[in-house]
Amino acid sequence: MNQSKRLFVSFFSILSLFFIFPSISQAEDSAGDFGIKPVFPENQIDKAIGYFDLLVAPEQNQTLEVIISNSLDQERTFEVSVNPAVTSDGGTIDYSQKNPTLDGTLPFDVRDVLTVAKKEVNVPAHAETTVPVEVKIPAKSFKGRVLAGIHVSPKEEAETENATEGAQIKKAYCL
Secondary structure, eight states: OHHHHHHHHHHHHHHHHHHHSOOOOOOOOOTTSEEEEEEOOTTBSOTTSSSOOBOOOTTOEEEEEEEEEEOSSSOEEEEEEEEEOEEOTTSSEEOOOSSOOOOTTOSSOHHHHEEESOSEEEEOTTEEEEEEEEEEOOSSOOSSOOOEEEEEEEOOOHHHHTOOSSOOOOOOEEO
């Protein structure tokens, strides 16, 4: 009995060390270092939402505008792309995939309809830059909605892309 008591106390002591001396994690808080917002055109259905929801007609052409803001003390380069909406493994809408496999029932590939002239945009420190996105609706009409995202992310530095240790959080916004 005495030996089992000692074993229990030893085990409990070792286990309690994990609670007394927890592992320390470090992370840099960089929330809010950039942002995006849409400039709504006249054919925006609801201007109270934070994304484009447009009523369009066949063969309609127009230019959308997205404002990218940089809150840092240095100039930054952002990558801008148009990504089609797909369903994620969790069943939600995912706008982050640049080259997903598309369903054959789509009326068109949204990347052929929405084009960004500049794939990389430089934004000065504490400034905003407006990025135009060209919209060219096909001649053949369709019923329903076609979803896509205008994806904006900071261009990664070489050292963070090649990091092999620790967790990385890569921020991006999508309209």
